[in-house]
Each structure stands twice: as structure tokens, then as C-alpha cells.
Amino acid sequence: MAVITLVDRIDALLPQTQCGQCSHAGCRPYAEALAEGRDPINRCPPGGEDGVRALAALLNQPVIPFDPTGPQPKPRALAVIREDSCIGCTLCIQACPVDAIVGAAKQMHTVIADECTGCELCLAPCPVDCIDLVPVADPDDGKRERVMARAALARKRYDARQARKARDAADKAKRLAERAAVPASPAPAAAQAAIAAPAAGPVDKNELIRKAMERAKQQAPVAATASSDKMAVIRAAMERAAAMKAAQQEADKDKE
Numbered sequence: 001m002a003v004i005t006l007v008d009r010i011d012a013l014l015p016q017t018q019c020g021q022c023s024h025a026g027c028r029p030y031a032e033a034l035a036e037g038r039d040p041i042n043r044c045p046p047g048g049e050d051g052v053r054a055l056a057a058l059l060n061q062p063v064i065p066f067d068p069t070g071p072q073p074k075p076r077a078l079a080v081i082r083e084d085s086c087i088g089c090t091l092c093i094q095a096c097p098v099d100a101i102v103g104a105a106k107q108m109h110t111v112i113a114d115e116c117t118g119c120e121l122c123l124a125p126c127p128v129d130c131i132d133l134v135p136v137a138d139p140d141d142g143k144r145e146r147v148m149a150r151a152a153l154a155r156k157r158y159d160a161r162q163a164r165k166a167r168d169a170a171d172k173a174k175r176l177a178e179r180a181a182v183p184a185s186p187a188p189a190a191a192q193a194a195i196a197a198p199a200a201g202p203v204d205k206n207e208l209i210r211k212a213m214e215r216a217k218q219q220a221p222v223a224a225t226a227s228s229d230k231m232a233v234i235r236a237a238m239e240r241a242a243a244m245k246a247a248q249q250e251a252d253k254d255k256e
């Protein structure tokens with residue numbers, strides 16, 4: 001029989017947005033800090049004052065107001081993607097803790113409103129700032145029973161995502177191990193020749209890029225129109241996204 005710990009009971013009172021406003025990397029770490037008496041009970045804005053009251057009752061502590069210097073409770077707002085500006089970089093999908101965003105690489109993305117907790121974690125990574133927060137108009141949205149119903153759904157989705165990520169990591173580790181176990185085959189002659197040839201230095205690369213840009217300019221006459229401005233913004237954003245992705249891959253490689 002599963003033992004329900006104090007951390008479990010505290011975690012059950014938290015909204016499960018995983019937003020990090022409590023200065024922890026999610027609801028569970030805040031629950032652990034509360035169970036160990038390391039943090040006060042007034043650090044979770046999505047839980048609001050009702051949440052503070054619930055924690056106070058469970059932990060037999062006095063109800064205290066939110067620290068005025070920290071994040072404050074506010075009405076929930078849902079993320080909405082301006083789809084005509086989305087460049088399909090997938091960074092928001094990677095940031096969403098409850099898989100509330102759907103889309104594919106280089107395709108338009110969209111938020112599933114019923115799954116969005118309003119955690120805001122997708123906003124910062126978007127390279128073209130095309131995600132807006134739209135406040136929920138329903139005055140009953142912040143009622144405790146609604147918050148707890150959403151928490152149950154968010155917990156399920158967050159757990160499923162974490163399980164999927166763990167599976168993916170295990171599959172990747174297995175593939176790498178299998179690849180490492182295969183003896184290296186001799187490189188084909190062409191590849192050996194390429195290895196033997198002196199590598200192109202940074203100056204050569206720059207020259208190649210410059211020539212490619214000149215060719216592109218000649219092929220496509222540049223008109224100073226709004227659409228060319230937009231293309232430049234999108235291109236810059238794509239480059240930024242690609243650089244972020246490459247940096248992430250490098251970091252992943254380093255970890256491996």
C-alpha cells in the first residue's frame with residue numbers, strides 16, 4: 001500500500017502549474033521545502049489566498065499575507081499564439097510543462113486552451129514574441145474548487161510528460177550505447193581524402209558565406225517593402241532559434 005507523505009499532502013494543495021513563481025523548479029520542490037519548514041506558506045500566487053489558507057490549515061500555521069515584494073496573485077490568463085507570426089521553432093512546446101501546445105517544426109503552433117494553466121513559461125523562449133496572455137473573463141475562475149480541478153488535470157499531464165521524457169532519454173542512452181558497441185568500419189576513400197585535406201578555416205567559411213549572400217542578392221531583387229522587413233525578422237528569428245537549438249544540442253552532447 002502506498003504511503004502518503006506530508007510532501008504528498010502539501011503537493012495535493014498546490015495548483016500544479018509548475019510556474020516557478022515560488023522560486024522552486026515546480027510544485028513538488030516547493031512542497032518539499034514547506035514540509036521541511038524551509039519556506040513560508042505565502043509563496044504560491046496561482047494558489048491565491050485560498051491556497052495560503054489551505055496550507056495554513058494543513059501545517060497548523062497562521063495565515064499570512066503574500067510578501068509585497070514578491071509575485072502577487074492575479075487573475076489567470078491563457079496563452080494564445082498569434083499564428084500568422086509563428087515561425088514553427090517548437091521552443092514553446094519544449095517549455096510547456098503540461099503539453100498544452102501543438103505544432104510541428106516550421107509549422108504554425110497553437111495552444112489547447114483547456115489544457116493551458118497560464119504558467120507563462122512559453123512566453124520567454126518565443127523568438128518572435130508571438131504569444132499573448134489573454135485574461136480569463138469568468139469571475140469564478142479563481143474559486144478553490146476550480147483551481148483544484150485544474151490542478152488534477154495539470155498534474156496528470158505533467159506526470160505523463162515527465163514519463164515520456166524519461167522514456168525518450170532512456171531510448172537515446174540505449175541507442176548511444178548500441179552505437180558505441182559497434183566496431184568502427186574503415187572510412188571510405190572519399191571520406192579519408194576529405195579528412196586528409198586541410199580543413200577550411202574561418203576566413204574561408206566567411207568568404208563562402210559572403211559569396212552565397214551576393215548570389216542570393218543578385219537572384220532576388222530586394223524591395224524595401226513591409227514583406228521584406230517581415231522576412232528579415234523571421235530570418236533573424238529562425239537563426240536565433242537555430243542557434244539556441246544548436247547550443248542546446250551541444251549542451252546535451254557535453255552531458256553525454
Ligand code: SF4
Nearest residue numbers: 019020022026027044
Ligand atoms: S503553482 Fe505555486 S507551487 Fe507550483 S510552481 Fe507555481 S508558485 Fe510554485
Ligand code: SF4
Nearest residue numbers: 096116117119120122
Ligand atoms: S501554453 Fe504556455 S502558459 Fe499555457 S501551460 Fe503551456 S507554457 Fe504555460
Ligand code: SF4
Nearest residue numbers: 086087089090092126
Ligand atoms: S516559440 Fe513562438 S515562434 Fe516558436 S513555435 Fe512557439 S509560438 Fe511559434
